[in-house]
Amino acid sequence: MDGFFYLILAVGLISTVICAAAGIMKKAPNDATLLSVVAVEAALVVYLVGSIIRVIAGESIAGEAWEFWGYLVTAMLLPPAAVYWSILERTRWSNFVLAAVGVTALVMAARMNQIWY
Amino acid sequence: MEEARNVKNQHAQPAAAPGNTRNTGPGRLLIAVYAIFAISATARAGYQILTKFSEAPAAYLLSAFAALVYAVATVSLAKAGKTWFKVSVAAVLVELVGVLVVGALSIFDSVAFPHETVWSLFGRGYGFIPLVLPVLGLVWLYRRRPSR
Numbered sequence: 001m002d003g004f005f006y007l008i009l010a011v012g013l014i015s016t017v018i019c020a021a022a023g024i025m026k027k028a029p030n031d032a033t034l035l036s037v038v039a040v041e042a043a044l045v046v047y048l049v050g051s052i053i054r055v056i057a058g059e060s061i062a063g064e065a066w067e068f069w070g071y072l073v074t075a076m077l078l079p080p081a082a083v084y085w086s087i088l089e090r091t092r093w094s095n096f097v098l099a100a101v102g103v104t105a106l107v108m109a110a111r112m113n114q115i116w117y
Numbered sequence: 118m119e120e121a122r123n124v125k126n127q128h129a130q131p132a133a134a135p136g137n138t139r140n141t142g143p144g145r146l147l148i149a150v151y152a153i154f155a156i157s158a159t160a161r162a163g164y165q166i167l168t169k170f171s172e173a174p175a176a177y178l179l180s181a182f183a184a185l186v187y188a189v190a191t192v193s194l195a196k197a198g199k200t201w202f203k204v205s206v207a208a209v210l211v212e213l214v215g216v217l218v219v220g221a222l223s224i225f226d227s228v229a230f231p232h233e234t235v236w237s238l239f240g241r242g243y244g245f246i247p248l249v250l251p252v253l254g255l256v257w258l259y260r261r262r263p264s265r
Binding site for chain 2: 082104
């Protein structure tokens, strides 16, 4: 597990906790929950840029390269999709949808780490 | 609907078709989780079939079948109407039977099921969500069953 994974782990868990807590408190999606999901996307962008730099610098991916990039691109699609959905229906349940983004991203980051090494 | 009273819907009423009560509230969370599983199961099955199909054709075809079930469940839960309700019930029931049968077989007959699928070991590789999801799905569908 590398620094990128721990970054996603931290940001993803914080985002999930914020969103789930807001959902439990029966709040509709607000700035805190939406921004926490934006932070997950930002962390994934860092992972993307970092990975591109590593490949250019000569590091090679141990597993299937296209599988790694596939995971990364799919993970990056989740936050925008969840935010779009939560805007369509602004109820507490949308916060639980937002909460799913953080954990999913961290599970995918763990898998991406396995592929890389 | 309890949550509709708790959360003040300022102006954004659900974009759902009139009369469809399955794709709002908790149903949205359910659809989201099903969608994640549909995507990940499809990707995994596609990867397995494209790269190492000959190793375990049965297991990988089962992966593909599971992916199809999740995709059908996702779409049908999001659609309005009694027909889609029936499709949802069928998909979720197939999912429940699938995870129970494959889960049991993967434990008692690990020789025949040595390769991982979403449903192996009752979905342990996916935090047992595949086992919990159909139960929640059936509860949700029962509570929002169309009135005759």
